[in-house]
Amino acid sequence: MVFYFTSKVKDPNGVAYQYYMGKDKMENEELIKYGWPEDFWFHVDKLSSAHVYVRQAPGRTVHDIPREVVEECCQLVKENSIEGCKKDAVDVVYTPWTNLKKTGDMVAGQVGFHYDKQVKKVKDVLREHRDQVKYLEKGKVERTMDEFIAAREERDRKVREREKRLKVEAERKRKQELEEQKRLQELRSYASLNNSENMTSNKDAGYDSDDFM
Numbered sequence: 001m002v003f004y005f006t007s008k009v010k011d012p013n014g015v016a017y018q019y020y021m022g023k024d025k026m027e028n029e030e031l032i033k034y035g036w037p038e039d040f041w042f043h044v045d046k047l048s049s050a051h052v053y054v055r056q057a058p059g060r061t062v063h064d065i066p067r068e069v070v071e072e073c074c075q076l077v078k079e080n081s082i083e084g085c086k087k088d089a090v091d092v093v094y095t096p097w098t099n100l101k102k103t104g105d106m107v108a109g110q111v112g113f114h115y116d117k118q119v120k121k122v123k124d125v126l127r128e129h130r131d132q133v134k135y136l137e138k139g140k141v142e143r144t145m146d147e148f149i150a151a152r153e154e155r156d157r158k159v160r161e162r163e164k165r166l167k168v169e170a171e172r173k174r175k176q177e178l179e180e181q182k183r184l185q186e187l188r189s190y191a192s193l194n195n196s197e198n199m200t201s202n203k204d205a206g207y208d209s210d211d212f213m
Contacts, residue, residue: 025109
């Protein structure tokens with residue numbers, strides 16, 4: 001199962017932020033595989049915990065995540081850590097889903113990073129904000145992993161269609177520009193030809209000063 005949580009915080013388009021996490025380490029493995037490029041991953045630093053993701057709009061970076069959203073994700077991973085939930089404070093790391101690295105020698109649910117510079121850390125996440133978790137838990141929704149994977153496939157299909165449309169439109173504009181360049185070149189050639197003929201006709205007409213004598 002995949003658990004979804006809806007935040008009170010809304011993005012610039014007025015849509016509430018949504019978080020999701022797997023039920024166990026095997027499902028975390030699937031989330032690592034089928035996450036979206038728009039996702040950002042949260043985890044308690046140096047302790048076992050849930051993998052919590054927040055999804056942003058395309059083109060947004062780790063710096064665009066609102067502070068309140070970061071706080072809620074930190075509380076979710078702390079609360080869903082067997083060791084972390086017992087501690088007064090823990091550190092939490094987060095990074096883009098695209099920065100997660102999985103190698104063959106890693107156990108289920110374990111990940112590394114491609115670039116450490118893309119990893120952000122929140123120090124001393126306290127238990128005193130647990131009321132945020134209670135609110136999120138009330139609106140928790142469960143969905144199957146098949147539904148999660150299907151959503152990723154649908155997302156990819158739409159991206160491919162959009163890229164195809166953009167490619168077709170770019171090719172159409174390129175052909176239009178080439179046709180316009182050809183048309184202008186033909187006009188310039190025609191104008192040059194007319195000027196040349198006019199000059200020849202004027203000369204043949206004998207309009208020379210000696211002819212009037």
